Amino acid sequence: MHVRKVEVDLLRAYRLLHPRNVVLVSCIDKADGANIVTLAWSMPTSVDPPLVAISVSPRRYSHRLIEETKEFVVNVPTIETAREALFCGRVSGRKHDKFKEAPLTALPAKKVQAPLIEECAAHLECKLVQKITAGDHTIFIGRVLAATVNEGVFDSKFNISKVNPIYHLGGDDFATLSAEVVTPRL
Numbered sequence: 001m002h003v004r005k006v007e008v009d010l011l012r013a014y015r016l017l018h019p020r021n022v023v024l025v026s027c028i029d030k031a032d033g034a035n036i037v038t039l040a041w042s043m044p045t046s047v048d049p050p051l052v053a054i055s056v057s058p059r060r061y062s063h064r065l066i067e068e069t070k071e072f073v074v075n076v077p078t079i080e081t082a083r084e085a086l087f088c089g090r091v092s093g094r095k096h097d098k099f100k101e102a103p104l105t106a107l108p109a110k111k112v113q114a115p116l117i118e119e120c121a122a123h124l125e126c127k128l129v130q131k132i133t134a135g136d137h138t139i140f141i142g143r144v145l146a147a148t149v150n151e152g153v154f155d156s157k158f159n160i161s162k163v164n165p166i167y168h169l170g171g172d173d174f175a176t177l178s179a180e181v182v183t184p185r186l
């Protein structure tokens with residue numbers, strides 16, 4: 001018996017590519033105020049040079065900050081901060097101090113002015129190198145200038161029994177990984 005295929009609304013088709021791992025991107029305004037935006041759309045795009053891409057709607061306050069300062073930090077949150085991740089993805093930095101209200105802790109970065117988020121497990125400090133308009137979002141490509149991770153959770157790959165990344169299903173729903181690692185034999 002074949003499984004029957006049903007149509008999906010084209011404006012919801014992107015959700016077929018979820019769950020996607022959530023990142024918290026920190027950035028600053030020119031007056032040094034820091035902001036955080038929650039993103040489900042991010043990906044590595046190059047190993048050498050190390051490049052990552054984030055897809056940000058021009059409606060976000062963070063879009064303007066990244067365009068102006070040409071830098072951002074991609075922070076990797078864990079399930080313990082799911083509530084803070086949702087908060088930073090539901091209110092705008094135009095009206096809220098998200099570090100204070102989430103609350104989340106700003107730590108100095110090594111190579112950029114934007115702060116790291118202490119509660120996150122890993123941090124990729126990026127300098128903006130390319131901007132691509134892609135429909136109703138902008139793809140910002142950043143060169144990773146420094147990368148740091150909590151001690152003891154990463155040894156060339158994450159130890160998922162020690163760190164539990166967050167995945168966004170859509171709306172207010174998130175998922176986590178089971179601690180089972182699957183290694184297919186070829």
Ligand SMILES: Cc1cc2nc3c(=O)[nH]c(=O)nc-3n(C[C@H](O)[C@H](O)[C@H](O)COP(=O)(O)O)c2cc1C
Nearest residue numbers: 038039040041056057060061062089090091092093
């Ligand atoms: C789980 C989650 C994932 C999100 N992913 C994205 C994304 O990939 N790109 C985007 O532009 N907005 C995304 N958003 C929406 C922004 O985070 C949200 O509009 C935020 O309030 C913008 O903040 P800002 O105005 O301070 O920049 C997401 C929101 C949530 C809750």
